[in-house]
Amino acid sequence: MSRIEPSDVARVATLARLALSQDEIAAMTRDLEQMLDYVAALDRLDTQDVEPTAHSFELPTPLRPDRAVPPLDPEIALGNAPEREGTAFLVPKVLEEGG
Amino acid sequence: MAKADSLLAGDLSDLRGALDRRDCSAVELVQASLDAMDARADLAAIVFRRDEAALTEAEAADERIASGKPASPLDGLPVVLKDNIVQAGEPATCASRILEGYVSPFDSGVVERLQRAGAIVVGRANLDEFAMGSSTENSIHGPSRNPWDPERACGGSSGGSAAAVAAGLVPLAFGSDTGGSIRQPASFCGVVGFKPTYGRVSRWGLVAYASSLDQIGPFARRVADCALALEAVGGHDDRDSTSLPEVVPPLRSRLDGDVSGLVVGLPKEYFAPEGAQPGVLARVREAIGVLEGEGVRFVEISLPHTAYTIATYYIIATAEASSNLARFDGVRYGRRAEHPKDLLDLYERSRSEGFGAEVKRRILLGTYVLSAGYYDAYYVKAQKVRTLIRRDFEAAFGECDAILTPTTPETAFALGAKAGDPLSMYLSDVYTVSANLAGLPALSVPCGFVDGMPVGLQLLGKPLDEATILRIGDAFERRTDHHRQSPPGPPGSPGTD
Numbered sequence: 001m002s003r004i005e006p007s008d009v010a011r012v013a014t015l016a017r018l019a020l021s022q023d024e025i026a027a028m029t030r031d032l033e034q035m036l037d038y039v040a041a042l043d044r045l046d047t048q049d050v051e052p053t054a055h056s057f058e059l060p061t062p063l064r065p066d067r068a069v070p071p072l073d074p075e076i077a078l079g080n081a082p083e084r085e086g087t088a089f090l091v092p093k094v095l096e097e098g099g
Numbered sequence: 100m101a102k103a104d105s106l107l108a109g110d111l112s113d114l115r116g117a118l119d120r121r122d123c124s125a126v127e128l129v130q131a132s133l134d135a136m137d138a139r140a141d142l143a144a145i146v147f148r149r150d151e152a153a154l155t156e157a158e159a160a161d162e163r164i165a166s167g168k169p170a171s172p173l174d175g176l177p178v179v180l181k182d183n184i185v186q187a188g189e190p191a192t193c194a195s196r197i198l199e200g201y202v203s204p205f206d207s208g209v210v211e212r213l214q215r216a217g218a219i220v221v222g223r224a225n226l227d228e229f230a231m232g233s234s235t236e237n238s239i240h241g242p243s244r245n246p247w248d249p250e251r252a253c254g255g256s257s258g259g260s261a262a263a264v265a266a267g268l269v270p271l272a273f274g275s276d277t278g279g280s281i282r283q284p285a286s287f288c289g290v291v292g293f294k295p296t297y298g299r300v301s302r303w304g305l306v307a308y309a310s311s312l313d314q315i316g317p318f319a320r321r322v323a324d325c326a327l328a329l330e331a332v333g334g335h336d337d338r339d340s341t342s343l344p345e346v347v348p349p350l351r352s353r354l355d356g357d358v359s360g361l362v363v364g365l366p367k368e369y370f371a372p373e374g375a376q377p378g379v380l381a382r383v384r385e386a387i388g389v390l391e392g393e394g395v396r397f398v399e400i401s402l403p404h405t406a407y408t409i410a411t412y413y414i415i416a417t418a419e420a421s422s423n424l425a426r427f428d429g430v431r432y433g434r435r436a437e438h439p440k441d442l443l444d445l446y447e448r449s450r451s452e453g454f455g456a457e458v459k460r461r462i463l464l465g466t467y468v469l470s471a472g473y474y475d476a477y478y479v480k481a482q483k484v485r486t487l488i489r490r491d492f493e494a495a496f497g498e499c500d501a502i503l504t505p506t507t508p509e510t511a512f513a514l515g516a517k518a519g520d521p522l523s524m525y526l527s528d529v530y531t532v533s534a535n536l537a538g539l540p541a542l543s544v545p546c547g548f549v550d551g552m553p554v555g556l557q558l559l560g561k562p563l564d565e566a567t568i569l570r571i572g573d574a575f576e577r578r579t580d581h582h583r584q585s586p587p588g589p590p591g592s593p594g595t596d
Contacts, residue, residue: 008467013463016462017443017446018450031460035413035521038413039410042410045404053483053486056311056536057343059298072204077204079204080202080431081431082429083435091430091442092440094442
């Protein structure tokens, strides 16, 4: 049995930048525990000498000529911005004054 | 108009012929498709429409056809896209609140190629949020319904695309398949669904779920139409670094019904009596009999790591999802929480308000398996088992040209039946995820019915060898009429009660 505590879920939620309610944490604790129990089946396999597969096919990293191409028009790029100022995306202040 | 209407339920070659003979126009076909969407709004298959733009594009197609120069075999034909494949100027919600109001600033590679081919995007199809699900119930647009029985799910996550083709709204639709999201809904809705080899179709402009598994592919009523679709949209794209350099060979012109001498493997793990509904296995065995009659030789094979595919998939897919979905942070596009007190609050509340429960569940699981102390035990372990699963297929393909299995263990389940039980929902992909883990091309073809609901058989091919599975699927269609069956019409229409 994988033991998952609500505090584990809260920690992972912080890493994932999710703010969960107490009810959500309780439900996700149960779901995560069920999934981790299920995937624990993989431990039955000896994979000591097995290489991991990240992609089904080995493709060399493709290279392209370093050539300037016209960028996306800033007006179009900013078209979906929730808030903007000039040609910048606007977010709440990150540093305090003098910080 | 009646002509365009009835043609819509046919296959692409019928439609092509009708357009080229001027029996009907592209404008009439597109209008018929839009009318059919109105008539079948009850299915909730289509979530956005392009009525005006589509009719304008159809006029241009009619001019090309009238001048005897259609752009391609798809010129003038209406298609729909899953709402996670972007088109410039159009929404792409991915069925998520976090992308409500988003308008794509660019075209996906698939849209560019479809436009070059003259195909006309008439609408966008429902899906499970960010393609995470197997029923098209996890959607801000509400659940899509199965045309064969509106109380049942149409499968997922590309359920709207499957339902749209099954109900005759369009002859061709596109979806994405990460663990079975094209094949499982195709099977549930009684249409052909095709996931090409990983890397065959550009994913530029496909909203990423699990990047080492995602692949775009078509739905149609005929295997030959799926072959044509891959010819149109497949091939290398510089903007997708996993896009394969190989040229897509001619596929449709080589479908001649001859399958004699082909050797097809039947993995014993996929035919275990406790694994699937007896009726599903019976239909698939009947299909095997049909193909044997055509000279296919069947051999029993083993894929020993089959029991581990779902566990492997859910570690790898959720890990990749947790990384891919980090981009939805309320800064550059999508939903932003109101009155954030600082940047962290903006991130956390925008994401928490924007994502649904299944997406949060997968982000949490993925973040967990990637987090310090668990990375080797879960993520690297799953990648190693992925190697074992891939080797199973390499060994099997030493003995056979293709592999045949049921597409799903059961026919379409009732809406809501699995909603409270994530693991049981995940297990409905038990026969389809291995093709994604191994990168193989895979096809689901209708092979009959159980209690009035469609059953699909799945064909798995060697990497890049779409030609063989298309050949087998097409040969099967030539000897059967399952693909010609149509679901009942809209509620209240003649012939329904």
